[in-house]
Amino acid sequence: SQTIHQWPATLVQPVGSPLSLECTVEGTSNPNLYWYRQAAGRGLQLLFYSVGIGQISSEVPQNLSASRPQDRQFILSSKKLLLSDSGFYLCAWSVGGSGYTFGSGTRLTVV
């Protein structure tokens, strides 16, 4: 069966520090992969999506970047975090126009 792993679950980082969040998927090949951010309140903001290795589309210009070094690995990074980067980060995958399966999320607090 397909599973998605996302870590860490929580993270407290100082302003200006780097960030690396990792997401891996098991049990499927060539998934579409996504990074979302959910700020206070409840909206889901699409940050990046990828339809294949090395293929990254950015939806929102910001100081974040994403990479897909392997078929089932998606990484969200930042060189220097801002206070406004705080939020709940969710990785997700889908295959063939089906619904999303979300990871368990990373709650990031930038202090």
Place this chain on the structure above:
Amino acid sequence: GENVEQHPSTLSVQEGDSAVIKCTYSDSASNYFPWYKQELGKRPQLIIDIRSNVGEKKDQRIAVTLNKTAKHFSLHITETQPEDSAVYFCAPASGGSYIPTFGRGTSLIVHP
């Protein structure tokens, strides 16, 4: 791009009542209509979905109905229970690449 609206933004019901959440969309090419449930502090989870060739789908106490002409689809929950309390999102999408547009969410509160 797709314009998605959910109504109501908050819905408060008594246990045992029914709840209906409506999602309107603008892109006539949308052909996939899912609903997600997000409990407090947890990830959103797909609870039911429907494709454009079907008008209604049921799964126990939940159902989704689609009106493609009017461009809206609705989530129906019958015999609500306190554990149904959560934020519900619609996310219509079109095409095989599947980049949905999420609604802003509806907070459902079920009072015991």
